[in-house]
Amino acid sequence: MKRFGSDKGQMAPAADPNVLFRQRLYLLVIMVKARLKGYPVGNHRQSAVLENAAHLHQACNRIDITLPNAKAGVHLFKERVKLLCIMATALISDEYPLGVYRRDAILENIDSIAVAAFPEQELLLFHDILMAA
Numbered sequence: 001m002k003r004f005g006s007d008k009g010q011m012a013p014a015a016d017p018n019v020l021f022r023q024r025l026y027l028l029v030i031m032v033k034a035r036l037k038g039y040p041v042g043n044h045r046q047s048a049v050l051e052n053a054a055h056l057h058q059a060c061n062r063i064d065i066t067l068p069n070a071k072a073g074v075h076l077f078k079e080r081v082k083l084l085c086i087m088a089t090a091l092i093s094d095e096y097p098l099g100v101y102r103r104d105a106i107l108e109n110i111d112s113i114a115v116a117a118f119p120e121q122e123l124l125l126f127h128d129i130l131m132a133a
Contacts, residue, residue, distance in 0.1 A: 021065065025081060028053060031049045049092045077113070
């Protein structure tokens with residue numbers, strides 16, 4: 001019988017915490033932008049956003065982040081990420097009143113985060129995927 005996969009004694013290498021942090025942040029930014037554009041939020045997407053926001057908020061306190069384009073500093077970047085986590089948690093619930101000023105504040109925060117964390121990337125929303133809640 002053929003066996004596929006790694007040996008039982010061999011562990012997979014640990015992922016870089018900075019890479020995981022940036023991937024979670026990218027996902028949170030996309031989900032918040034999708035919510036602002038009116039895409040549906042189902043139970044699975046809502047729980048994923050809440051879990052991701054909670055994990056990112058906790059990770060900000062214990063991770064050393066290296067950013068290629070942090071003009072204002074890492075501390076301010078971490079505070080912006082924490083603010084985005086709080087905004088995402090409030091935004092994903094239906095009880096949050098979203099006015100023009102709050103929408104602008106969220107988008108301004110996302111733009112600041114994107115410039116620092118993803119300087120060479122365009123944050124794309126995939127219509128077909130986001131329509132399936």
